[in-house]
Amino acid sequence: MNTTLTIEKSSRNKWEILVLIWIAFFLNQADRQAFNIVLPLIQTDIGLTDVQIGLIATIFNLLYAVLVPLGGWLGDRVSRKWILTLTVLFWSVATCFTGLCSSFIALVVMRSIATGGGEALFGPNYNALLSEYHTNTRSTAMSIVQTAYYIGVIASGFLAGKIADIWGWEYAFIVFGAVGILHAQNDIVQNGEHIHQLKVL
Secondary structure: OHHHHHHHHHHHOHHHHHHHHHHHHHHHHHHHHHHHHHHHHHHHHHHOOHHHHHHHHHHHHHHHHHHHHHHHHHHOOOOHHHHHHHHHHHHHHHHHHHOOOOOHHHHHHHHHHHHHHHHHHHHHHHHHHHHHHOOOOHHHHHHHHHHHHHHHHHHHHHHHHHHHHHHOHHHHHHHHHHHHHHHHHHHHHHHHHHHHHHHHO
């Protein structure tokens, strides 16, 4: 049974895992860039001061720094697949709600705390999961996933600006969040199928 699982992990599933992680990392970076692109519109619409904008970014990064070690600790003890799936779902829901924010406090809660917290737990686990599946192709796999960073920044910069221009800045977050929720739902289905396969084996 162990041999069968090892073969399955190293051959059939490893590229599927790479694709799922690539999409999640793309959404991770796209979400961050989208906020920067529409920030001038948010500042004008809600009436934020420069200090408040700075605080939103500061709290986001501070919480990220505090929670990253917790993400690594969890990844050593529970399923990394489920950590990634649930964190993508969590920050995507928070991203959708960011589009509904109308005050500084709401942005701190949805953007800095909820989105930042979800992304922090994602950070240390996607590379660990990728390494778990890619032993002889680890460098290749990591380099492919890294392209999601640049493509995410480039694509989201254009898309967020276009969406905000047509429908308003709120919909930039709603659209990106909705895509992330759909991706997380697909991951949940994939994880469920994998558990069923293990039970059969």
